[in-house]
Amino acid sequence: MKVNVTVNGEAYERDVEPRTLLAYFLRESLGLTGTHVGCDTSHCGCCVVLLDGDRAVKSCNMFAVQADGHAITTVEGLEQAGKLHPLQQAFWDQHGLQCGYCTPGMLMTCVAFLKHNPKPSEAEIREGISGNLCRCTGYQNIVKAVQQAAGAETAEAVAS
């Protein structure tokens, strides 16, 4: 079955079986291996991508054919013109990752989260990332990173 999707701003057409999951489509058909597959059962959140810019979805829990006509953003799409996304920079600054396995999903979840809630409290951040597991249990610094990004994004918005 034909699928036409825009991923990180680039249009792709591929022929896929309907049962192909979006996560595997991204990794194996498009070679975008930044999206990780963790638990493969929709619990861990490693595979989160954005659908049409603002909806976080677990891509192991959606078929590639469902993305037809939609725009997907993966972690590869966050960096713009050699400049890290404010959330990526904040994860760097705050040491918001250890092994890095959960990071792509964590970042994509947080991008959508901050779009919906630009000035979250710490409790709201912890609730917001509760569908993403970090088995290094580095939540402390992930929360700090989201706090930094929330401030940074607001500062940029004020400046522009």
Added chain:
Amino acid sequence: MFPAQFDYQRAHSIDEALSALASHGGDARVLAGGQSLIPAMRFRLARPAVLVDINPIDELAFLRESNGFLCVGACTRDYAIEVSPLIASRYPMIADTSVLVADPVVRQTGTVVGSLCHNDPAGDWPTTSLAARAQLVLRSKSGERTVSIDDFLVDSYTTAVKDGEMVTEVRFPTPDDRTRGSFYKMERKVGDFATASAAVRITLGADGKITGAGVAIGALGPKALRVGDAEKLLVGAKPSVDLIASAAREAEKTADPGADNRGSVTYKKAMAGVLVARALRTTFERLGVKGLA
């Protein structure tokens, strides 16, 4: 694991979906959020030959009050409920439920109607819908029918939806000024299925006596269960500590859980009582009844 092979059909209108369902009968399943169906397919617990994807049907993504009901369309996501000012101000039991379903990412895709159609014994929406006395609107090529939630939830993972039919919306009666509710869920961690859950909806008369009661428990039997004996003893009584304790005992009696790694039968039955008591206390508080906390 990957799901078994299936044929994928994208529906752009209700008529298209109904035609696809009519031509494939029991081999077809409706795909809405897919947050339960896709994992079930991956474990090969579900092997539909045809998936009819209703996500492109924009007219099914609605959330509105109409004729005394809150109407939630088959494509309305949990997240839309969670952030709705209308739900926050007028439907406290539904608001309580909306933030406890699965996890925040799953809620951006999962749907209320899909949860009801999946009818997981530990699902949250079946419990709340029972307490609310919700109705479901089912459509097929031959027409439309309305089914009460009690008749809709047949057994574990089984509903009253017939071959060729789909649920287009669920309707929750709009509470009047003297009606409030609440929902409680006990879970080991975020995103886990409930160990036990309870939903309560109470209408208080001007004389301080209860005139209407809905009490339901979840994850405590083959499906969400109505605690009819608690409802009977609540109606006509005045809120009191003893009344709450009596209703909680009825919930313990109604509960019919299985033992698993979330708890023993004895523990879960006890939690049925604890959660119903908590839900009643919160509901009475929301109704302005003092001194029961």
